[in-house]
Amino acid sequence: MSRSGQRRVTAYDIAYKLGIAQSTVSRALNGSKNVSPAMRQRVLLAAKELNYSVNQTAARLRTKSTRTLALVVLHRPDEGPTEINPFYFSLLGCVGASAAARGYDLLVSFQDVGGPMFGYYEDSRQADGLIVIGSSQNEDAWRYFKGIADDGYAVVFFGSPYATETAIRADNRTGGAMAAQHLIDQGCRKIAYIGPLPPAQQQFEARYAGFAEALSNQGLIPVSARFPADGSKEEQGAAAIDDLLANHPDVDGIFAVTDLFAIGALQRLQARGIDVPGQMALVGFDGIRAGLYAYPTLTTIEQDLGRAGEMLVDHVIAAIDDRTPSSAFVPVNLQIRGSSRR
Numbered sequence: 001m002s003r004s005g006q007r008r009v010t011a012y013d014i015a016y017k018l019g020i021a022q023s024t025v026s027r028a029l030n031g032s033k034n035v036s037p038a039m040r041q042r043v044l045l046a047a048k049e050l051n052y053s054v055n056q057t058a059a060r061l062r063t064k065s066t067r068t069l070a071l072v073v074l075h076r077p078d079e080g081p082t083e084i085n086p087f088y089f090s091l092l093g094c095v096g097a098s099a100a101a102r103g104y105d106l107l108v109s110f111q112d113v114g115g116p117m118f119g120y121y122e123d124s125r126q127a128d129g130l131i132v133i134g135s136s137q138n139e140d141a142w143r144y145f146k147g148i149a150d151d152g153y154a155v156v157f158f159g160s161p162y163a164t165e166t167a168i169r170a171d172n173r174t175g176g177a178m179a180a181q182h183l184i185d186q187g188c189r190k191i192a193y194i195g196p197l198p199p200a201q202q203q204f205e206a207r208y209a210g211f212a213e214a215l216s217n218q219g220l221i222p223v224s225a226r227f228p229a230d231g232s233k234e235e236q237g238a239a240a241i242d243d244l245l246a247n248h249p250d251v252d253g254i255f256a257v258t259d260l261f262a263i264g265a266l267q268r269l270q271a272r273g274i275d276v277p278g279q280m281a282l283v284g285f286d287g288i289r290a291g292l293y294a295y296p297t298l299t300t301i302e303q304d305l306g307r308a309g310e311m312l313v314d315h316v317i318a319a320i321d322d323r324t325p326s327s328a329f330v331p332v333n334l335q336i337r338g339s340s341r342r
Helices: 011-018 022-029 037-049 056-063 086-101 139-150 172-185 202-217 233-247 259-271 305-320
Strands: 068-074 105-111 129-134 155-158 191-194 253-256 281-286 299-303 332-335
Touching: 011 022, 011 037, 022 037, 068 086, 068 139, 086 105, 086 129, 086 305, 129 139, 129 305, 139 155, 155 305, 172 191, 172 202, 172 253, 172 281, 172 299, 172 332, 191 202, 191 233, 191 259, 233 253, 233 259, 253 259, 259 281
Parallel strands: 068 105, 068 129, 129 155, 191 253, 253 281, 281 299
Antiparallel strands: 299 332
């Protein structure tokens, strides 16, 4: 019975209406290739006329599938959930939309090393597969979830610090090169880098490599800013500006490896009376919405988060089905705004 008290329409009702076997109706509704397109169309039309809806609970019991994906968001050991990089909240939304479009629910968990790790959602029948995103600085957590993937479970990562074929990555090297070329095109000749230097997290190394290579192709050598290892990325970006102005006062362009570094740098430049972009052009990386509300608005290498969400969901579904998905980088593009436009 439905909540309104009316009897739920079943596949037997459709079969009775059409004068065919219930098994034929079930195969048609499940997309079986053993049912002709004409018969499938008849069944679908009859189902619509009778207001038939699939009993998802029963379907999951039959297929032993939860039709649910788990997504774990890892935050840095020194930050709480409210301090997580907004980039990951945007990515979470795109994953949720992509999962829904493919008929899956999304179970979300925020985890850090301060509490017990959990990722065996398949064993507990809570989800069919797992997606892991978040700060690569949470090394213990990444190691834990990599172990689950190594055990053969359906796990896909975004931006994993490990070289693994189950990781989805942005085209970081191309993005770094795009940032460098844009600063060169704006007339910058003494260009600095704000971010971790190699050896560092894989995505940062790739961004720096593309950036440095593009400068080298123009006969330029990047300047690297120093900043403390602790503190928020905004605080680190601000400290990097103090270092640059003290030791490299002739710098006229900056590539910050994340938008949060760039926003911290922008605030410190303004506090120090440096005109942006007149005296200093600035480019970030990620494409978080906060950059739209900075003043001036932040030029950034934007990751295609919609495509990233699709790739994460498609890859974990492929892992669930024991298929090998096609691999590709998440596309990036240059969003030119006020912080670099001269």
